[in-house]
Amino acid sequence: MTEYKLEVTTGNKQYAGTWDHIFVTLFGTEGQSERTVLDNFGIDFTTGTTGNYTISTNLSLGKLLLVKVEKDPFLFLPEDEWYFSKIVATTPEGEAILFPCYRWISRGELVELRGGRALKVFEDDHPMLIDHRKEELILKKSLYQWKSWAEGLPHVNQYNKPPELPAEIRISKSKITEADNIKLQTGIELKLKGLLGSAEQWESIEDMKKIFWWKKTNMSVTEEMVKPFLEEGSSLQEELKKGNIFLYDQKKMDGIPPRSYNGEPLHVTAGLCLFYVNPGNKLMPIAIQLHQQPSEQNPIFLPSDLETDWLLAKMFIRNADAMDHQAVQHLMNTHFLAEAYTVAALRSFSVIHPLYKLLFPHFRYTLHINTESRITIIGPNGTINKSSLGIDGLMELMRRALSEMTYSSLCLPENITARGLESIPNFYYRDDGLKLWNIINSFVKAVVEYYYPSDSVVRKDTELQEWISEIFTHGLLGNKASGFPASFDTVEEVIKFITMVIFTVTAQHAAVNNGQFDYYSWVPNGTLLLRKPPPTTKGQSSMKTILETLPDVGDTVSVAALVCILSEKYTDVVPMGTYPEERFHELAPKQMIKEFQAQLSDLSEAISTRNLQLEIPYLYLNPTEIENSITI
Ligand code: FE2
Numbered sequence: 286m287t288e289y290k291l292e293v294t295t296g297n298k299q300y301a302g303t304w305d306h307i308f309v310t311l312f313g314t315e316g317q318s319e320r321t322v323l324d325n326f327g328i329d330f331t332t333g334t335t336g337n338y339t340i341s342t343n344l345s346l347g348k349l350l351l352v353k354v355e356k357d358p359f360l361f362l363p364e365d366e367w368y369f370s371k372i373v374a375t376t377p378e379g380e381a382i383l384f385p386c387y388r389w390i391s392r393g394e395l396v397e398l399r400g401g402r403a404l405k406v407f408e409d410d411h412p413m414l415i416d417h418r419k420e421e422l423i424l425k426k427s428l429y430q431w432k433s434w435a436e437g438l439p440h441v442n443q444y445n446k447p448p449e450l451p452a453e454i455r456i457s458k459s460k461i462t463e464a465d466n467i468k469l470q471t472g473i474e475l476k477l478k479g480l481l482g483s484a485e486q487w488e489s490i491e492d493m494k495k496i497f498w499w500k501k502t503n504m505s506v507t508e509e510m511v512k513p514f515l516e517e518g519s520s521l522q523e524e525l526k527k528g529n530i531f532l533y534d535q536k537k538m539d540g541i542p543p544r545s546y547n548g549e550p551l552h553v554t555a556g557l558c559l560f561y562v563n564p565g566n567k568l569m570p571i572a573i574q575l576h577q578q579p580s581e582q583n584p585i586f587l588p589s590d591l592e593t594d595w596l597l598a599k600m601f602i603r604n605a606d607a608m609d610h611q612a613v614q615h616l617m618n619t620h621f622l623a624e625a626y627t628v629a630a631l632r633s634f635s636v637i638h639p640l641y642k643l644l645f646p647h648f649r650y651t652l653h654i655n656t657e658s659r660i661t662i663i664g665p666n667g668t669i670n671k672s673s674l675g676i677d678g679l680m681e682l683m684r685r686a687l688s689e690m691t692y693s694s695l696c697l698p699e700n701i702t703a704r705g706l707e708s709i710p711n712f713y714y715r716d717d718g719l720k721l722w723n724i725i726n727s728f729v730k731a732v733v734e735y736y737y738p739s740d741s742v743v744r745k746d747t748e749l750q751e752w753i754s755e756i757f758t759h760g761l762l763g764n765k766a767s768g769f770p771a772s773f774d775t776v777e778e779v780i781k782f783i784t785m786v787i788f789t790v791t792a793q794h795a796a797v798n799n800g801q802f803d804y805y806s807w808v809p810n811g812t813l814l815l816r817k818p819p820p821t822t823k824g825q826s827s828m829k830t831i832l833e834t835l836p837d838v839g840d841t842v843s844v845a846a847l848v849c850i851l852s853e854k855y856t857d858v859v860p861m862g863t864y865p866e867e868r869f870h871e872l873a874p875k876q877m878i879k880e881f882q883a884q885l886s887d888l889s890e891a892i893s894t895r896n897l898q899l900e901i902p903y904l905y906l907n908p909t910e911i912e913n914s915i916t917i
Pocket of ligand 1: 615917
């Protein structure tokens with residue numbers, strides 16, 4: 286008699302345990318075990334526990350290849366899903382092999398786990414494993430299919446509602462309950478104040494401060510126009526030479542039709558805003574032109590104008606910026622691209638592939654949250670439809686942005702250089718972001734070089750090639766001008782691409798997501814909706830104009846409630862660089878993860894110390910504040 290010792294771990298999350306019977310069959314190179322029920326004295330498979338079981342066979346099974354796990358009903362009780370984490374199997378020869386699972390299992394589901402060292406497709410040598418891998422990917426391709434959701438935008442997963450999603454990528458029950466509670470709570474608090482749904486205009490700017498009471502936290506500009514705002518004795522030419530002048534050009538908004546509001550079309554400007562790094566090291570706006578073409582009805586607004594004129598001009602720049610931020614920088618460049626990386630990975634990689642093990646934790650919950658947001662946020666009745674551009678206009682904005690998107694714009698070091706932003710003082714997104722980029726890059730380099738000792742290994746890895754090809758075709762819609770790779774030739778290219786992917790779903794998403802409450806809950810600072818046309822002359826505006834232009838009470842509050850929910854923290858958070866699921870069997874990547882964590886922790890300490898000196902601390906890229914994937 287030979288014995289196989291199994292350590293079977295049930296996840297440590299709400300409702301993870303099960304009363305159902307669990308059966309295991311082991312498959313090895315020399316044969317298979319009996320289908321054996323795992324049953325100890327007392328209760329098995331309770332939340333957060335590891336049970337020890339023994340499976341006996343007449344002879345050794347040789348090299349252990351697969352573990353088949355089945356969940357059968359216990360009596361006539363209703364379905365009792367099990368969150369099954371992992372099995373560690375110790376063979377009679379004394380080898381302990383990790384078989385990771387980390388997913389919910391329903392009754393009658395067939396689960397066959399691959400264990401041991403991560404393997405690329407050409408490294409599988411046993412016919413059983415070769416067949417198993419083929420079948421796994423056929424199943425994955427049928428479970429995860431591409432769907433064109435809107436013309437000209439990245440393709441998405443085919444499921445229409447979150448409950449339809451396969452269990453392995455669905456959000457845990459505890460998080461769903463919590464999210465519902467926060468929505469409810471915010472809605473109720475606002476309703477109590479009688480504000481939600483109100484079509485009244487605000488009576489004063491002061492009144493707006495009353496929301497969120499419980500929670501604190503091509504331009505024809507001339508020398509003469511801006512001279513008063515520059516350092517004494519200096520000129521625009523001189524400051525340009527010194528690199529102190531920056532232009533924010535919103536031309537991508539030009540000509541997109543806004544939606545109608547009370548039967549009239551709204552107004553969205555494609556403005557130009559000139560910024561100056563002043564002697565006090567502050568980046569200040571010094572001139573605004575609200576439309577691309579200079580004309581008499583398109584004056585240059587200056588800080589010395591009537592206070593409300595200058596304020597209105599800034600409000601229109603911020604309105605266009607808020608829509609670009611949400612639709613392009615946030616939704617498309619992080620959420621939708623992450624979805625393309627995820628669907629392509631689920632379809633292309635076997636779970637035993639080293640890059641699947643590396644990437645999958647960074648794709649946690651993303652398909653779920655995106656599928657849901659296509660209903661609640663960007664669906665026909667979604668919150669974003671309240672913006673000046675409305676759903677159709679925002680789609681057009683995203684289409685334009687995707688058609689012009691470049692690979693290098695998603696790689697932070699290249700992005701900063703291309704925009705000439707190296708010298709802006711106190712630019713913490715850049716400072717912290719570049720450090721994070723480098724830390725991610727050194728981690729990815731270590732892992733990728735360990736599994737890909739040469740470029741030829743990259744070229745013959747068909748699963749890796751399929752992954753990048755699907756991303757290029759379905760994420761970038763085959764746009765060669767983007768500079769996105771459609772295949773990989775070198776190890777270096779793989780390292781850069783995976784660095785970009787992990788940076789996007791961790792740091793970049795945190796940077797564009799986590800400050801929404803801080804910057805948008807005070808609606809005059811940045812609003813998705815402005816109700817009146819932009820000013821065409823100077824000296825005609827008043828505070829009344831400002832209040833007529835800002836959203837009404839109900840719209841203000843519903844946008845503020847949305848940014849509140851989107852900036853909320855959940856207890857189910859997995860911080861960047863923590864990998865609670867043990868997916869790698871071999872030691873080397875586990876060591877690399879430890880090194881990655883140590884570097885993130887050092888950076889976190891440095892950022893916290895720096896923030897102590899700041900009047901307004903920059904928190905968003907502190908690794909402790911960044912999630913490991915896009916989950917909100
Ligand atoms: Fe987000």
